[in-house]
Amino acid sequence: QVQLVESGGGLVKPGGSLRLSCAASGFTFSDYYMSWIRQAPGKGLEWVSYISSSSSYTNYADSVKGRFTISRDNAKNSLYLQMNSLRAEDTAVYYCARMTSSWDFDYWGQGTLVTVSS
Amino acid sequence: EIVLTQSPGTLSLSPGERATLSCRASQSVSSSYLAWYQQKPGQAPRLLIYGASSRATGIPDRFSGSGSGTDFTLTISRLEPEDFAVYYCQQYGSSPAFGGGTKVEIK
Numbered sequence: 001q002v003q004l005v006e007s008g009g010g011l012v013k014p015g016g017s018l019r020l021s022c023a024a025s026g027f028t029f030s031d032y033y034m035s036w037i038r039q040a041p042g043k044g045l046e047w048v049s050y051i052s053s054s055s056s057y058t059n060y061a062d063s064v065k066g067r068f069t070i071s072r073d074n075a076k077n078s079l080y081l082q083m084n085s086l087r088a089e090d091t092a093v094y095y096c097a098r099m100t101s102s103w104d105f106d107y108w109g110q111g112t113l114v115t116v117s118s
Numbered sequence: 119e120i121v122l123t124q125s126p127g128t129l130s131l132s133p134g135e136r137a138t139l140s141c142r143a144s145q146s147v148s149s150s151y152l153a154w155y156q157q158k159p160g161q162a163p164r165l166l167i168y169g170a171s172s173r174a175t176g177i178p179d180r181f182s183g184s185g186s187g188t189d190f191t192l193t194i195s196r197l198e199p200e201d202f203a204v205y206y207c208q209q210y211g212s213s214p215a216f217g218g219g220t221k222v223e224i225k
Binding site: 035044045046047050059061095100102103104105106107108109110111 | 150151153155157162163164165168169174206208210213214215216217218219
């Protein structure tokens with residue numbers, strides 16, 4: 001069965017960096033676009049970034065453009081999110097999700113919490 | 119940038135009642151790219167409906183989606199206890215975007 005497992009969250013100071021990982025299993029990872037979506041405490045869902053199956057194309061929300069970098073390693077069935085220049089407003093649970101051809105998200109990980117605070 | 123507005127913010131209903139949730143887009147959205155999700159506390163969202171009206175794998179037929187253009191609706195025909203949750207619509211225009219959510223709570 002499809003599984004997505006995020007890791008790498010934690011407490012970081014404003015201006016700091018963090019790298020999130022998402023380990024995928026149960027499907028042919030290299031066939032799918034993948035995405036990161038976040039949810040601030042008590043708030044709604046916010047799409048963050050997606051990457052094409054071969055890494056040739058990436059897209060970012062304006063709120064993270066220039067600070068976050070999405071990448072993937074198809075040999076390791078893994079998705080990454082490098083987060084730099086972190087701000088308090090980046091505090092959220094970060095989910096990785098598989099994208100479908102209809103540009104929706106059919107499988108989600110359990111999420112990893114990122115807290116940006118001094 | 120397309121903005122999705124969901125209404126109402128909260129819907130208070132009893133089990134067995136019908137729930138009608140609205141998602142309005144700031145400009146026309148392709149029906150192929152409109153989805154609905156359910157999220158329960160402490161859990162990741164779950165895809166319910168894609169392509170505006172197609173149920174995802176394993177989703178009960180009491181959930182249905184409809185609409186086109188700028189107005190979309192998620193209907194739950196008879197609420198079961200496990201259906202009380204927050205529901206989000208999502209579209210893909212130039213980038214994916216979610217609505218603000220509708221909470222369906224027990225009256």
